[in-house]
Amino acid sequence: MGDLFQQVLTWYMEHITYWSVFLLMAIESTIIPFPSELVIPPAAFKAANGDLNIFLVIFSGSMGAVGGSMINYYLAKWLGNALLIKFVNTRFAHMLMIDQAALDKTEKYFLKHGKTSTLIGRLVPGVRHLISLPAGIAGMKIKDFLLFTAIGATAWNIILAMLGYFFYTQKELLDKYYKEMIYIVLSLGAMYVIYLIYNSFKKDKKKQESSL
Numbered sequence: 001m002g003d004l005f006q007q008v009l010t011w012y013m014e015h016i017t018y019w020s021v022f023l024l025m026a027i028e029s030t031i032i033p034f035p036s037e038l039v040i041p042p043a044a045f046k047a048a049n050g051d052l053n054i055f056l057v058i059f060s061g062s063m064g065a066v067g068g069s070m071i072n073y074y075l076a077k078w079l080g081n082a083l084l085i086k087f088v089n090t091r092f093a094h095m096l097m098i099d100q101a102a103l104d105k106t107e108k109y110f111l112k113h114g115k116t117s118t119l120i121g122r123l124v125p126g127v128r129h130l131i132s133l134p135a136g137i138a139g140m141k142i143k144d145f146l147l148f149t150a151i152g153a154t155a156w157n158i159i160l161a162m163l164g165y166f167f168y169t170q171k172e173l174l175d176k177y178y179k180e181m182i183y184i185v186l187s188l189g190a191m192y193v194i195y196l197i198y199n200s201f202k203k204d205k206k207k208q209e210s211s212l
Helices: 002-014 017-028 040-048 053-089 091-095 098-125 131-136 142-167 171-211
Strands: none
Touching: 017 040, 017 053, 017 131, 040 053, 040 142, 053 131, 053 142, 098 131, 098 142, 131 142
């Protein structure tokens, strides 16, 4: 699996186009783990050098993420919970770094946050590429699923694109402060998630008060 990953990454670095961005972001949003952090920033770097358009990079990445998420959504809807549990306990699923614990974590996350889980889940490592599965099992309305998935994926892709666009041109700076930059990106994502949860909690509280 490691050799295949390296081969795909090498191919991508030599063939960064809107279509390859779309393809790998679609793969990243299915059950096959391929980090979006290795897809969007290099494409944004290419855009910074005038070879691509940064807005089309973000658009291609977001459409790929939506497409891959739809595969998960309909796969889970078709298989159902029982067959999905059987799948995650297979050796193949474990090779893809999917197990029962990962599925349980994602299901709890979905049940806790409801519709917005498909939005904020796109910003949470370990949940991002699996959040579509419980949405499919629960039969979430496709229009809501597509809307929240598109917003969440686009928000994450903008963050990654900014990182690539503004910092890949400063190679020495990137090499020196890469870890710090990743921490900043994750912190911003966490702050955004906290804001969404707080906003959702406040709305629920208002509904409860109005029903009294």
